[in-house]
Amino acid sequence: MMARKGTPLISKLAPGHRGCAGCGAALAAKLVLEGAGDDIIVCSPTGCLEVFTTPFPDNAWQVPWIHSLFENAAAVASGIERALRAMGNDHTKVMVIAGDGSTFDIGFGAISGMWERGHDVTYVCYDNEAYMNTGIQRSGSTPLCAATTTSPAGRVSLGKPQNKKNMPEIAVAHGCPYVATTSIGYPKDVITKVRKAVHTEGPTYVQVHSPCCTGWYYDPSLTAEIARLAVETGLYPLVEFENGVLTNVRKIHKRKPVEEYLKAQGRFKHLFKKEEGKEALRRIQQIADDNVKRYALE
Amino acid sequence: MMHKSPEMERMSVVEGSYAVAHAVKTCRPDVISAYPITPQTHIVEYLSQFVADGELNSEYINVESEFSALSALVGASAAGARTYSATTSQGLALMNEVLFNASGMRLPIVMTIVNRSLSAPINIWNDHQDSISARDAGWIQLYVEDAQEAGDAIAQAYWVAENHDVLLPTMVCMDGFILSHTYEPVVLLEEEKTREFLPPYEPLHKLDPANPKAFGMFMGPEMYTEFRYMQELAMDAALPKIKEAAALFKKIYGRWRGDVVDEYHADADVLLIAMGSVVGTIKDVIDELREEGVSVGLLKVRAFRPFPKQEIREAIKRAKVVAVLDKDVSIGTREGALFSEIKAALYNTPTRVPVVGYILGLGGRDIPAARIRQIVADAERVMEEGIKQESTYIDVNEEAI
Numbered sequence: 270m271m272a273r274k275g276t277p278l279i280s281k282l283a284p285g286h287r288g289c290a291g292c293g294a295a296l297a298a299k300l301v302l303e304g305a306g307d308d309i310i311v312c313s314p315t316g317c318l319e320v321f322t323t324p325f326p327d328n329a330w331q332v333p334w335i336h337s338l339f340e341n342a343a344a345v346a347s348g349i350e351r352a353l354r355a356m357g358n359d360h361t362k363v364m365v366i367a368g369d370g371s372t373f374d375i376g377f378g379a380i381s382g383m384w385e386r387g388h389d390v391t392y393v394c395y396d397n398e399a400y401m402n403t404g405i406q407r408s409g410s411t412p413l414c415a416a417t418t419t420s421p422a423g424r425v426s427l428g429k430p431q432n433k434k435n436m437p438e439i440a441v442a443h444g445c446p447y448v449a450t451t452s453i454g455y456p457k458d459v460i461t462k463v464r465k466a467v468h469t470e471g472p473t474y475v476q477v478h479s480p481c482c483t484g485w486y487y488d489p490s491l492t493a494e495i496a497r498l499a500v501e502t503g504l505y506p507l508v509e510f511e512n513g514v515l516t517n518v519r520k521i522h523k524r525k526p527v528e529e530y531l532k533a534q535g536r537f538k539h540l541f542k543k544e545e546g547k548e549a550l551r552r553i554q555q556i557a558d559d560n561v562k563r564y565a566l567e
Numbered sequence: 568m569m570h571k572s573p574e575m576e577r578m579s580v581v582e583g584s585y586a587v588a589h590a591v592k593t594c595r596p597d598v599i600s601a602y603p604i605t606p607q608t609h610i611v612e613y614l615s616q617f618v619a620d621g622e623l624n625s626e627y628i629n630v631e632s633e634f635s636a637l638s639a640l641v642g643a644s645a646a647g648a649r650t651y652s653a654t655t656s657q658g659l660a661l662m663n664e665v666l667f668n669a670s671g672m673r674l675p676i677v678m679t680i681v682n683r684s685l686s687a688p689i690n691i692w693n694d695h696q697d698s699i700s701a702r703d704a705g706w707i708q709l710y711v712e713d714a715q716e717a718g719d720a721i722a723q724a725y726w727v728a729e730n731h732d733v734l735l736p737t738m739v740c741m742d743g744f745i746l747s748h749t750y751e752p753v754v755l756l757e758e759e760k761t762r763e764f765l766p767p768y769e770p771l772h773k774l775d776p777a778n779p780k781a782f783g784m785f786m787g788p789e790m791y792t793e794f795r796y797m798q799e800l801a802m803d804a805a806l807p808k809i810k811e812a813a814a815l816f817k818k819i820y821g822r823w824r825g826d827v828v829d830e831y832h833a834d835a836d837v838l839l840i841a842m843g844s845v846v847g848t849i850k851d852v853i854d855e856l857r858e859e860g861v862s863v864g865l866l867k868v869r870a871f872r873p874f875p876k877q878e879i880r881e882a883i884k885r886a887k888v889v890a891v892l893d894k895d896v897s898i899g900t901r902e903g904a905l906f907s908e909i910k911a912a913l914y915n916t917p918t919r920v921p922v923v924g925y926i927l928g929l930g931g932r933d934i935p936a937a938r939i940r941q942i943v944a945d946a947e948r949v950m951e952e953g954i955k956q957e958s959t960y961i962d963v964n965e966e967a968i
Binding site: 307308309310312319320323324325326328330331332333334335336337338340341343344345346347348349350351352353354355356361378379381382385386 | 597598600625626628629630631632634635636638639640641642643644645646647648650664665668672774775776778779780781782783784785786787790
């Protein structure tokens with residue numbers, strides 16, 4: 270945790286949860302709750318976070334919290350928001366904290382519906398780029414050439430053959446008034462953006478890059494460092510869209526080559542062992558270069 | 568000139584769907600969420616219009632699927648709201664995962680199922696396969712026989728579901744088109760009587776920042792069974808509550824369509840057992856047959872979940888043969904669900920009446936009075952000659968196969 274001496278972070282996520290040492294998602298949830306404030310109801314789909322925070326009868330959430338299913342958090346949140354309105358509660362905020370499998374894949378239809386209807390819900394995706402809780406399988410958020418158990422590297426495969434889905438821009442296309450990407454490598458950035466999202470009326474989307482040491486195969490002490498490398502290489506641009514317009518980006522002062530980020534993780538190690546890996550590395554570098562250009566990161 | 572009873576004076580001729588929508592309006596749900604699907608459509612259209620006209624002050628969520636319709640109500644109900652939805656067939660099948668979730672979280676959502684067959688082949692007409700397929704989802708299931716009961720049962724459903732001894736979601740199942748799209752004389756629920764009958768929903772637990780609680784937690788083998796068992800206990804508690812609700816409803820509104828079961832000349836040799844709109848046809852046929860001297864009666868099963876085993880056992884004790892009519896089938900058994908369950912209810916009792924099953928009315932096939940007569944005649948043969956065929960598909964056109 271990045272709290273400085275004298276300013277302890279009072280988290281609404283109790284420290285007694287059962288997340289792995291070095292878990293990016295747990296850190297994300299703490300920071301998100303810090304930004305969310307006290308008057309909040311949180312809805313989570315099935316995923317790592319749900320499992321490690323609520324093994325009955327233990328409960329790490331110090332805010333009202335509901336888990337329903339893997340694919341319906343956005344719909345459940347829609348119902349909570351309208352129920353509050355129906356019962357005359359005009360102050361309590363509603364938030365979803367969901368993983369990328371739920372967000373990018375199985376819950377996508379419900380999210381689209383919620384955004385189209387314009388519910389005043391802040392949807393936060395902790396993006397660890399795979400289905401981690403079920404054993405590290407690929408999701409629509411898994412980046413190009415990452416090896417997972419369902420997109421393994423093999424004799425003829427270099428890992429996931431597709432690019433990561435661009436969820437933030439899909440949110441922008443739905444007319445969400447506030448959309449942002451952030452990273453647990455930058456705790457203040459997470460808190461600030463979540464706070465901004467919660468206080469923006471209407472549907473808002475915040476995507477928090479949350480490295481997973483068990484799924485990405487790196488030392489648990491390196492979570493924050495890996496997260497920062499993703500940003501510093503241009504692979505995970507930190508941006509803000511307000512009312513459809515790109516209003517803010519985190520500038521990269523001295524950009525690092527993507528190899529520096531990829532080499533630090535076991536999920537990309539096959540790229541450095543094979544001749545074909547060179548071409549893959551070139552393609553990944555191209556993604557970073559395109560991001561830098563698209564969002565004017567330099 | 569015919570004398571009009573006070574009840575007849577208050578009758579209006581309305582579509583079954585209207586009777587339901589109007590009943591929902593008098594129950595004042597805080598949140599309604601639905602996705603349109605034939606033949607449920609008219610109910611949600613009427614409700615949309617009530618909201619659009621300011622006659623009903625509910626939040627109406629136009630979701631993008633039936634899956635989200637029920638999911639939204641899970642959230643709304645957990646937040647402490649009274650909630651309503653309606654669906655049918657494929658829509659109910661799409662909700663399946665959420666059905667279990669809503670009952671597991673003990674959320675007293677009320678939903679009308681406008682019964683319709685399931686695809687494939689796609690068919691929009693009535694049978695009970697959709698709600699019967701959801702029988703193990705932990706929802707109370709009430710089956711109604713006419714438009715009057717379809718509306719009245721809504722208020723009773725909330726009364727039972729929201730009771731703190733119960734807290735179970737409830738389906739009121741009405742036959743698609745036969746009841747939903749037919750105009751019948753109905754006494755619509757009066758607002759003031761519903762206010763007297765139905766107390767406001769007081770959630771036992773809700774999502775509240777002032778008193779944070781968690782819903783839908785992760786649970787291991789050490790407690791999962793206990794939670795399932797608690798749902799069973801809630802179903803046990805629901806059975807007398809359904810009776811209580813029906814009795815109180817009769818006291819306030821003056822009407823009775825049964826509680827967990829209803830009997831019509833049930834002290835007969837030939838006892839028919841059925842659910843839903845076919846009950847009306849059966850009653851007419853019974854009237855005719857009894858004039859002809861046939862000892863035939865009916866046990867209407869109104870609550871399929873909780874299953875009224877004791878009441879069914881009591882009724883069957885007096886019969887010499889039992890014929891069960893099902894508008895559904897569990898493929899691979901040649902049996903409808905009601906038939907299987909009635910046999911199972913009797914097996915460990917001394918009652919050894921022959922029980923035969925008839926599968927009919929699938930995909931909207933008409934059930935004319937002549938078919939009911941045919942079943943009664945067949946059951947009379949069974950009474951004399953014993954069972955030759957345990958379960959029979961009625962009206963199968965062998966040439967088409």
